[in-house]
Amino acid sequence: MAFENDIELKELIRKAALLNAVSHDGKAQAGAMVGKILGERQDLRTKAKELSSIINTIVNEVNSLSVAEQKAIVEKKWPETQKKEKTEEKRLPPLPNADKYSQIVTRFSPNPDCVLHLGSARAIILSHEYARMYNGKFILRFEDTDPKVKMPSLIFYDSIRQDLKWLGCKVDEEYIQSDRLLIYYDYTERLIRDGNAYVCECPTEEFRRKIIAKEPCPCRILSASESLERWNRMLGGGYAEGQAVVRVKTDLENPNPAVRDWPALRVIDTKKYPHPRVGSKYIVWPLYNLAAGLDDHLMGMTHIIRGKEHYTNMVRQKYMYEHLGWKYPEAIHYGRLKITGTFLSKSKIIQGVKEGIYTGFDDPRLGTFAALRKRGITPEAIKKMIIDVGTKSNDVTLSWENMYSYNREILDAASTRYLFVPEPVELKVLQVPKTFHAKLPLHPEKPERGFREYMMTPKDGEKAVNFWVSRKDAEAMEAEQIVRLMELFNIKIENKKNSSVTATFSSESYEDVRKIKVQLIQWIPKGKEFPCQVVMPNASVTEGFAESACKKLKPDAIIQFERFGFTRINEVNQKLIAYYAHK
Numbered sequence: 001m002a003f004e005n006d007i008e009l010k011e012l013i014r015k016a017a018l019l020n021a022v023s024h025d026g027k028a029q030a031g032a033m034v035g036k037i038l039g040e041r042q043d044l045r046t047k048a049k050e051l052s053s054i055i056n057t058i059v060n061e062v063n064s065l066s067v068a069e070q071k072a073i074v075e076k077k078w079p080e081t082q083k084k085e086k087t088e089e090k091r092l093p094p095l096p097n098a099d100k101y102s103q104i105v106t107r108f109s110p111n112p113d114c115v116l117h118l119g120s121a122r123a124i125i126l127s128h129e130y131a132r133m134y135n136g137k138f139i140l141r142f143e144d145t146d147p148k149v150k151m152p153s154l155i156f157y158d159s160i161r162q163d164l165k166w167l168g169c170k171v172d173e174e175y176i177q178s179d180r181l182l183i184y185y186d187y188t189e190r191l192i193r194d195g196n197a198y199v200c201e202c203p204t205e206e207f208r209r210k211i212i213a214k215e216p217c218p219c220r221i222l223s224a225s226e227s228l229e230r231w232n233r234m235l236g237g238g239y240a241e242g243q244a245v246v247r248v249k250t251d252l253e254n255p256n257p258a259v260r261d262w263p264a265l266r267v268i269d270t271k272k273y274p275h276p277r278v279g280s281k282y283i284v285w286p287l288y289n290l291a292a293g294l295d296d297h298l299m300g301m302t303h304i305i306r307g308k309e310h311y312t313n314m315v316r317q318k319y320m321y322e323h324l325g326w327k328y329p330e331a332i333h334y335g336r337l338k339i340t341g342t343f344l345s346k347s348k349i350i351q352g353v354k355e356g357i358y359t360g361f362d363d364p365r366l367g368t369f370a371a372l373r374k375r376g377i378t379p380e381a382i383k384k385m386i387i388d389v390g391t392k393s394n395d396v397t398l399s400w401e402n403m404y405s406y407n408r409e410i411l412d413a414a415s416t417r418y419l420f421v422p423e424p425v426e427l428k429v430l431q432v433p434k435t436f437h438a439k440l441p442l443h444p445e446k447p448e449r450g451f452r453e454y455m456m457t458p459k460d461g462e463k464a465v466n467f468w469v470s471r472k473d474a475e476a477m478e479a480e481q482i483v484r485l486m487e488l489f490n491i492k493i494e495n496k497k498n499s500s501v502t503a504t505f506s507s508e509s510y511e512d513v514r515k516i517k518v519q520l521i522q523w524i525p526k527g528k529e530f531p532c533q534v535v536m537p538n539a540s541v542t543e544g545f546a547e548s549a550c551k552k553l554k555p556d557a558i559i560q561f562e563r564f565g566f567t568r569i570n571e572v573n574q575k576l577i578a579y580y581a582h583k
């Protein structure tokens with residue numbers, strides 16, 4: 001039969017070769033294809049030799065194309081084979097009423113009283129992603145108007161900017177509320193003058209009793225000019241802390257007593273509690289709803305994307321918007337995102353760092369972005385996870401394992417492989433028949449990334465080669481057992497002592513031992529070790545040897561130690577210091 005004229009067969013081979021090529025960086029492997037073609041064309045079983053010659057010809061043709069050309073052909077002729085990656089990319093649902101606005105504006109508005117942690121990821125990523133999706137504007141607003149209880153600290157402004165940058169969230173505009181006090185005073189004065197706010201001197205308990213009974217306190221019924229007088233006294237220092245508060249008027253019938261005539265500004269003794277940026281320049285400070293509510297309008301926010309715990313704040317602020325004749329932005333309230341096994345409370349993080357329980361804000365036990373960064377959790381993984389969760393209003397609980405699986409998907413393709421032997425134990429292999437030249441690929445599927453090479457020459461007499469293996473592997477070894485040193489050769493265990501194992505060379509090929517399912521273990525030739533410390537997620541340290549090729553690694557590289565896990569290189573000096581990400 002003249003294969004040369006079998007167009008259908010040639011097309012089948014061409015397809016297999018192109019698909020094989022695009023998944024192997026442009027180089028199809030003829031060997032892998034014979035079996036595949038024979039599986040589909042059983043009539044050719046007796047003609048395997050002629051078949052391989054045609055396959056070789058077509059593979060050579062395909063391999064002479066560039067990767068881009070190969071991909072273009074595959075995408076055009078067999079798009080169904082490529083769609084997997086594309087449909088996996090999940091997009092966010094459209095924003096409500098987006099077409100009503102000429103430009104979409106969103107914001108992330110943290111209090112710089114702590115570093116950011118995973119609990120903020122949703123607010124940041126959703127707000128930023130929507131701004132980009134609509135070609136809009138993403139604003140970073142520091143809400144630093146509580147110098148007493150939630151005291152901001154200068155270092156956190158910078159760490160927040162750095163975290164956003166790391167997350168890939170580009171800030172289009174930045175505001176700091178402590179620069180804007182005079183703006184808040186102006187609007188407060190307008191609210192008071194219009195009879196929509198007042199200065200309340202009532203002790204808290206007395207006010208509460210009245211408001212629960214839906215009754216106005218005596219301050220509410222004062223005239224606007226009397227209220228303005230009190231306001232000026234407040235600004236002039238005529239009230240001490242706790243003696244006066246500005247309240248915005250609401251419907252006293254509102255079903256939620258916590259909404260009724262909510263507090264908007266109060267006095268803080270900034271001599272005692274100076275603000276880190278403006279010191280004791282101001283003594284009247286806005287509370288959350290006044291400052292955030294005014295700013296959202298003044299900064300042109302079109303969509304506020306935040307946790308549903310803010311729902312009541314929206315109800316409060318809408319009264320103020322009504323007083324000022326403004327339209328409230330579109331608000332999306334998503335559910336809580338809980339990560340099991342992390343505690344995310346800011347106060348516990350700060351206290352723990354202060355008391356030295358944690359080594360710093362990047363202690364691997366913390367769920368801060370700084371800690372995740374240090375461990376080699378990629379911002380891409382965090383972003384993908386958050387977008388997959390979306391804007392649902394129900395609470396979502398994720399585990400660390402969920403995040404690791406997003407991260408693993410990214411790192412598996414990106415990171416190079418090295419050998420690490422935790423708690424090293426000496427292994428002496430006798431009767432090694434020749435010099436072995438191990439050429440280990442940096443990535444098993446990407447030979448173009450290169451190799452590292454180790455030469456092992458047996459010493460005269462015993463023909464011994466010495467290695468390091470991990471204590472755990474050594475402990476699992478038994479006399480007579482066959483074990484394979486990964487990508488090197490097979491050995492037979494002879495005897496074990498406390499701190500060393502002796503074995504003999506058994507055979508070279510993996511095929512020899514594949515059937516008996518031997519353990520593949522990692523190894524380092526003695527003399528090619530590089531001391532290494534891996535800081536684990538619970539802050540414990542695993543000591544061991546990395547292979548000497550790791551001396552060339554740069555800080556921040558994320559690599560995989562085979563059979564150990566993904567780690568981020570933190571320091572390369574006399575020692576390698578790495579942080580563990582996950583398996």
Ligand SMILES: [Zn+2]
Nearest residue numbers: 200202217219
């Ligand atoms: Zn009052």
